[in-house]
Amino acid sequence: MRCPVAGCGAEALDGQPACPTCGADLRAYGVAIGLADLHFNRGLAHARAGDLAGAERELRIGLAFRPEDHESGLVLGKVLWLRGAQPEAKAILERLAALPGGTEVSRQAARCLEADAAKPGPGAAPSGPRHKPPQGRRKRH
Numbered sequence: 001m002r003c004p005v006a007g008c009g010a011e012a013l014d015g016q017p018a019c020p021t022c023g024a025d026l027r028a029y030g031v032a033i034g035l036a037d038l039h040f041n042r043g044l045a046h047a048r049a050g051d052l053a054g055a056e057r058e059l060r061i062g063l064a065f066r067p068e069d070h071e072s073g074l075v076l077g078k079v080l081w082l083r084g085a086q087p088e089a090k091a092i093l094e095r096l097a098a099l100p101g102g103t104e105v106s107r108q109a110a111r112c113l114e115a116d117a118a119k120p121g122p123g124a125a126p127s128g129p130r131h132k133p134p135q136g137r138r139k140r141h
């Protein structure tokens with residue numbers, strides 16, 4: 001994990017109680033990150049099992065612990081889309097697509113939005129999932 005202190009940004013701090021660069025106490029932050037990962041993985045498991053309500057609940061909890069977790073945001077955007085909450089899904093995906101740096105998350109978010117633009121129009125019957133839940137579990141520890 002990365003030091004959360006503005007202007008520090010020291011990296012590879014997993015398991016460290018304090019930032020060696022700025023001295024920040026990282027213990028509570030480490031717990032929050034761990035909980036965010038736990039709920040992200042639970043959210044993925046629910047999504048794979050077809051339980052979108054459960055996936056949404058877990059992803060929102062994870063994001064409460066770590067709002068800057070863009071990967072969780074991306075999956076939440078896809079899940080909300082599949083649940084029919086397009087306005088919120090679109091807002092989330094647009095924010096992620098506009099992130100600087102051209103990350104994989106922003107590319108995926110942009111692709112989801114393009115898929116939506118190719119849709120026949122508002123009110124068209126959905127032709128099935130466009131945004132499949134991602135495969136593979138992340139491991140951040």
Ligand SMILES: [Zn+2]
Nearest residue numbers: 003008019022
């Ligand atoms: Zn630091």
